[in-house]
Amino acid sequence: MELRQLRYFVAIMDHGSLSRAALVLHVAQPALTQQLRQLEEELGAQLLHRSAQGVSATDAGRLFYQHALAILKQVADARAAVAQSTGRPSGSVTLGLPHSISGALALPLLTAARARYPEITLQLTEEISGNLIEQLKSGRLNLAVLFDDGQPGQFAATPLVEEDLMFICRSGSALAPAGAAVSLRDALASHLILPAQQQGVRPQIEQVARAAGLSLENIIEINSIAILRSALLADIGATLLPLAPLLADVQAGTLRAWPVHSPQVARKVTLCASKNIPLTNAAGAIGRLVREVTEELCAAGNWPGARLAH
Template sequence: MELRQLRYFVAIVDHGSLSRAALVLHVAQPALTQQLRALEEELGARLLHRSAQGVLSTDAGKVFYEHAQAILKQVADARAAVTQSADRPSGGVTLGLPHSISGALALPLLRAARAAYPEITLQLTEEISGNLTEQLKSGRLNLAVLFDDAPREHFAATALVEEDLMFVCRAGSSLAPPDAGVSLAQALDAPLILPAQQQGVRPLIEQAARRAGLVLENVIEINSIAILKSALLADMGATLLPVAPLQEEIASGALAAWPLLEPGLARRVTLCSSRNIPLTNAAAAIGKLVRQVTEELCAAGTWRGARLIAA
């Protein structure tokens, strides 16, 4: 198996046809077809379905595509690590952000990276936390912002902030609590809109409920922040979340938030990298910048509900 075969395969999948991939790669289409056939023979599996409309990945092809992407990224990172300067880091860095963090961190970080490191190409990927974990393990991400349930045996982690969970519902909703705060038992009595199990804050809430002898039921599971906001605004239920992804709606008065009491819950946000794949100078520089931007956001109160964890 050769690196060029991996590049050819990824290009074919990305462009959806052999002919378009051949044009982009500047390779004759018969040669591209030959390399693809050799790759499928070596793997003993068909990777693509071919038709007049183009190509689609088979199940085996989808699995191989993820590995091929990770291998090509690690090769590019290894090349960059050898050639780039520690004083002027350059090259590509891919950072993964959970949906619920990107609203607070993504734009300030992009601005800071462009100002401090113009020769670094920073690519941000927004995913649910479970997907980010797998992508960081495989090497498709250089860095990822994850929560305190990240598998520590695989990652080196730097703590960033703690975010308090709050009870949030539509302003004026019948679900709004009468007092200045709400207990966990009161919160769990309401119909809750939460991420699916093992995603985001859900494990934290499930664990707290078990410790308190409570049951989490009557849950609407939504993994998309945008759809969750729409459901809250439609008064389909309340949620238990940090306020950062909802701060625009809270500031406008469309949503209202109350602190969670008895007990309060907070999640720890960490910056993670793989223990097995060394960071390039560029990735290390972006990692330091994430910490710096986080400190600035907390000092300014821009990252609402977040408490900086001392370095």
């Protein structure tokens, strides 16, 4: 198996046809077809379905595509690590952010990266945390912001912030607490909309609830912040989330937020990297910048509900 075969296969997948991939790669189509056939023979599996409309991936093809992307990225990172100097890092860095973090961190980080490291191309990807974990394991991400649920870490992790979870619902909702705060017991007894198990804040809520002798029942599971927000505005239920991803609605008065007590619930946000894949100088520089930007946001009060973790 050769790297060019991986590049050819990825190009065919990305462009949806052999002819378009051949044009982009500046390779004759018969030669491209031959390389694809050799790759399939070596793997012992058909990777693509061919038709007059183009190509589509088989199940084996979709699986191999993810591995090919990860391998090509690691090769590019290795070349960049050798070529770049520590004084002037350059190259491409891919950072993964959960949906509920990107609103607070993405734009300030992009602005700081452009000013500090103009020769680094910072690529941000926004996913649910479970997808970020898999991409970081495979090497498709250099870095990812993840949540620490207290379990032994499989990544090299640097603490960033702790965020308090708030009880949030539509203004004027019948679910709104009567007081200035709400107990965790009462919050869990409400109609809650939360991410699915093992996603986002859910593991932390489950862990704190078990320790307090409480349980979660009748949960509506939504993994998208945008859809969850729409459900809150439609008064389908309430949620337990940090303030940041819904701050604009809370400030506008369409949503309201209450602190949770007895006990409080907070999540720890960490910056993670693979223990097995070395960081390039550029990725290391972006990692340090993430920590700097986080400190500045907290000091200025621009990451509501967050405090620096130690």
